[in-house]
Amino acid sequence: MTxxxxxxxxKKGRQLIFDLDDTIYLETKFLFQVYKKIAKTANNVNxxxxxxxxxxxxxxxxxxxxxxxxxxxxxxxxFSVENSLFIMRNYKCxxxxxxxxxxxxxxxxxxxEFIIKIITNGTPQQQLNKIKSIKFDWPEELIEVIYASSYExxxxxxxxxxxxxxxxxxxxxYIGDSLTDEQFCKKLNIEFYDIKKIL
Numbered sequence: 001m002t003x004x005x006x007x008x009x010x011k012k013g014r015q016l017i018f019d020l021d022d023t024i025y026l027e028t029k030f031l032f033q034v035y036k037k038i039a040k041t042a043n044n045v046n047x048x049x050x051x052x053x054x055x056x057x058x059x060x061x062x063x064x065x066x067x068x069x070x071x072x073x074x075x076x077x078x079f080s081v082e083n084s085l086f087i088m089r090n091y092k093c094x095x096x097x098x099x100x101x102x103x104x105x106x107x108x109x110x111x112x113e114f115i116i117k118i119i120t121n122g123t124p125q126q127q128l129n130k131i132k133s134i135k136f137d138w139p140e141e142l143i144e145v146i147y148a149s150s151y152e153x154x155x156x157x158x159x160x161x162x163x164x165x166x167x168x169x170x171x172x173x174y175i176g177d178s179l180t181d182e183q184f185c186k187k188l189n190i191e192f193y194d195i196k197k198i199l
Contacts, residue, residue: 002198003102006173007109015169017160019176020120020127020145023195025099025134031058034091038084044076092129099134102198107138117163119146121153121180155183 010016021027032055039050050070057069067084098104107114116138120127124147131145148159160166174185175193185192 003106003109006106006175006193009171009173010110010114013170015117015172017117017119017163017172017174019174019178019181019195020118020130021122022177023100023175023181024103024118025097025130027130028058029097030091030130030133031063031088033093033096034088037091038070038079038087041079041083041087042074042077045074050074050077089123089126090129093133095133095135097130097134099136102195104137114142116143117146118144119148119154119159119163119174121148124150154180155187157184157187160184160188 006016018024035054035058036047036051038054039047042050053073054066054070057066061069067079067081070084071079071081099107107116116136118131127145127147127149131143136143144164146159146162148154148156151158151162153159163169171191173191173193174181174188175195176182176184177195182192182194
C-alpha cells in the first residue's frame with residue numbers, strides 16, 4: 001500500500017486522520033532544536049558537548065529520564081529537570097520544520113478543501129508549538145488538531161470523538177507509526193495504516 005492507496009480511499013469518501021510525531025514530520029527535527037536551546041544555557045561546559053550528550057542519549061535510550069541524566073552528568077551546571085522541560089514545552093520556531101516527503105506527496109493529490117485532521121498525544125502546549133513550527137503549506141483553517149492529552153491519551157478513544165463531523169465519517173483510516181496508534185484503532189474498530197509501510 002502506498003500514498004496512492006490513501007488517495008484512492010479519500011476519493012471514495014473515507015476520512016483520513018493522522019498522528020503527528022514521526023508520521024507527518026520527524027520529531028527529532030523538533031527535539032534536536034530544543035536540545036540546542038537547552039545546551040546554550042550552559043555556563044561552564046561547551047554547549048556543543050551538552051547538545052551532543054542530549055542527542056546521543058536520546059538516540060540510544062529514548063526520552064525517559066533524559067533531563068535527569070543531563071542534570072547528574074553535568075553537576076557543575078545549573079540544569080534542572082524543571083527548567084529543561086520548561087524550555088522544551090515552550091519552544092517553537094516559525095514554519096522551520098518540513099513535513100515528510102510522503103505527506104507532501106499526499107497533499108499534492110488532495111483537493112484544496114481537504115481538511116488535515118490530527119490526533120496527537122503529548123503535552124498540549126508542546127504539541128501546539130510543534131504544529132506552529134511545521135511548514136504544512138496548507139491553509140491554517142483547514143488543519144484540525146485534537147490534543148488527546150486534554151481528554152484521554154491514545155490508545156483511549158475519547159479524543160477521536162472530538163473531531164468535527166465524526167458522526168458522518170465513512171470507514172475512517174488512522175495513519176500512525178506506533179503500537180499505541182494501532183491499539184487506538186483496534187479499540188475504535190477502524191483501519192490502522194502503518195506509516196512505516198511508506199517510510
